[in-house]
Amino acid sequence: MFAIHASNPLMTFLLLLSIVVSAGFMFLRWQTRAGRVAYPIDALAWIGFVGLMLTWGLFVPVNIWATLAHEADAWIFGSEKFDGGIVETSTVVFYALAILSAIVLFRRAGAIYGVKAGPMWRVILMLGIFGFIAMIGEEISWGQHWLGFATPASLSEVNLQHEANLHNLISPRLYDTIYQGLGWSLILCPPIAVYFGETVRDLTIVRFLRDCFSWPATYALMASAGILLQHEAFEELSEMVLAFAVFYALLSLALRTKKVSGLVLA
Secondary structure, eight states: OOOSSTHHHHHHHHHHHHHHHHHHHHHHHHHTTSSSSSOOHHHHHHHHHHHHIIIIIHHHHHHHHHTTTTTHHHHHHTTTTBHHHHHHHHHHHHHHHHHHOOOOHTTTTTTTTTTGHHHHHHHHHHHHHHHHHHHHHHHGGGGGGHOOOOOOHHHHHHOOOOOOGGGGOOOOHHHHHHHHHHHHHHHHHHHHHHHHOGGGGGSHHHHHHHHHHHHHHHHHHHHHHHHHOOOOGHHHHHHHHHHHHHHHHHHHHHOSSSSSOOOOOO
């Protein structure tokens, strides 16, 4: 599919396999919708649907064209020497929105899945906030290309792109494996929680994953990120979709954890 380096046949296989598996779970979700908590097609759902349409109707085709034509324009995807572009900037914005959502949830953690689960969710959300801040910092090389400061010599010597960040200390091939594993986790964990997690369904993390599978657009966004994380050709785009999926899942958690009844399943 893409000719970039020798591992591409495996990446392409994993990409295609992830599409088939994700489509299968989406079909299974639709087939087994009876009896589950129902949610309306409201403004929140439409935000998710628009995100999906832009991902698969615009960004993925442009990404494929740019890869095949060797026209990876910096204004769209950024570059190794330029921290910007629509995709990279959107990644930063979505993680910033995820931080705001996590702060709101932190303040009402006891209302998410009950008072007893509140302390655990505060820990999870706090770790998430620190993680999102780190993701933003690494994405923009901690402001290096904005502020113009030089990379410390000791860091520049071991950094693959000679930038003021830590993620470029790791081999890109190791990143491929990490991204692929993360992608499969996004694809598999929610349906596993639904279809095989009945005995531990009272665990709030399991409840959250089950809800992600039920909420309109949430699982589709998670699976979209999981699919794109399988191939290096979609690296920047997958990071943006992942950031949006994280933000959207937290926003859904904030807005959809109230008891819902008498609604038709989406």
